[in-house]
């Protein structure tokens with residue numbers, strides 16, 4: 203059953219500058235495809251350096267001349283809350299723009315992405331007046347203090363896997379702290395952020411305080427990172443691109459970066475893990491959700507031998523039960539891969555994994571369904587056994603529904619397997635033994651450790667971010683707001699006669 207007709211959805215296109223959609227007559231454009239069936243559904247103007255400069259200069263002028271940074275934080279908070287309300291009210295439009303152009307099934311967009319976008323904005327609104335400077339312990343004739351101040355214009359570059367949610371996390375934190383933002387969304391999912399920007403203006407965000415430029419990463423994203431008026435960059439995406447942005451920020455600044463990057467997150471399961479049925483569903487869901495296109499996807503199952511076969515069998519049964527299909531198919535449970543080339547990349551890693559000894563327990567190929575024959579890419583949930591730490595499927599971020607399995611006998615052996623040579627984004631630990639769980643929490647080198655659960659709740663106060671090559675800094679939490687503030691030290695000598 204089809205929940206909406208993708209051919210009936212029209213999307214806003216262009217850049218968003220000075221509170222309105224902006225075309226760019228004569229500019230190069232790109233055909234944007236629906237991931238679900240590979241069909242071109244809109245054209246996107248591509249920003250060059252001059253367009254990026256125009257958007258950033260406009261934001262900088264607005265930041266200097268409007269009262270956005272100077273008004274009481276609670277007044278910014280009120281605008282963000284209104285924005286959140288508009289996002290929820292606009293779900294019938296915003297949600298369909300998101301679902302038609304991304305890998306997010308419309309059911310999930312309405313139940314998760316829209317509420318998470320709105321609640322994320324509310325969370326940052328609540329923090330707007332909660333973070334301040336401090337009074338220092340100085341001699342009594344002096345007053346020493348720090349004052350929290352916004353940076354100015356923050357540059358944000360976001361990925362395609364959760365287009366709306368990622369934008370709300372980056373932009374919400376920066377605006378709450380009193381910054382202006384110029385956003386470059388992924389060129390693969392560019393449109394929902396335009397609608398979000400329209401709603402921001404309706405909510406009362408002053409013109410040019412939130413601008414959006416569209417285009418390729420190596421052109422528009424690079425121009426944004428290099429721009430002299432961009433005081434800080436925040437990015438989510440691959441480790442490779444994050445490193446390149448950081449190098450650019452060092453060369454053209456230096457300016458600070460927040461980077462939320464790749465992962466290869468382990469699910470460490472002990473023999474005594476509670477409720478094997480629930481656990482199997484959780485392990486399967488953590489790698490098939492959004493077809494594995496999640497930075498914190500639980501992509502490596504590391505399981506103690508006593509429970510291994512029973513768990514693997516149940517996880518494989520969940521995998522086999524999936525029904526791939528377009529984001530508008532009400533019965534589909536597995537969404538598409540974002541693009542044909544990403545599909546080829548996933549299949550390439552699986553092929554190399556097999557050459558290196560991996561045994562395919564299930565999946566291991568594209569799904570042959572009608573939407574795939576039209577041009578969508580669907581990869582079957584894949585379970586790979588017989589892998590060691592050198593196998594490409596264990597080492598490389600796949601960003602698809604591919605789970606590797608490794609088994610162990612002793613706790614230390616399991617913890618050793620869970621450690622990855624470069625990534626440290628998230629980890630799951632499953633055991634009924636609280637001491638063992640806490641030992642694992644201490645030993646795992648990961649930015650987030652979930653015990654007997656996996657994945658985010660709506661506790662936005664818990665930050666997300668990686669260790670090692672999985673990133674620098676945090677999205678969400680108090681830390682995300684702090685990362686959008688700089689602290690000025692002030693010392694007043696009031697013993698001086700004036």
Ligand SMILES: NC(=O)C1=CN([C@@H]2O[C@H](COP(=O)(O)OP(=O)(O)OC[C@H]3O[C@@H](n4cnc5c(N)ncnc54)[C@H](O)[C@@H]3O)[C@@H](O)[C@H]2O)C=CC1
Nearest residue numbers: 360361387388418419420423424439440443463497599601
């Ligand atoms: N951590 C996460 O949530 C994500 C991780 N990835 C990983 O990255 C792999 C490749 O996917 P891509 O879409 O190519 O990721 P990417 O990291 O290259 O792209 C993410 C964003 O960065 C921009 N970008 C690309 N090159 C840039 C540059 N030189 N300067 C500034 N901005 C630039 C893109 O336009 C997009 O907006 C995936 O297979 C996956 O492993 C991808 C998306 C999200």
Ligand SMILES: O=Cc1ccc(S(=O)(=O)O)cc1
Nearest residue numbers: 363495496497498657658666
């Ligand atoms: O892929 C992006 C992403 C998804 C979820 C989370 S978390 O569950 O909040 O850690 C973080 C990033």
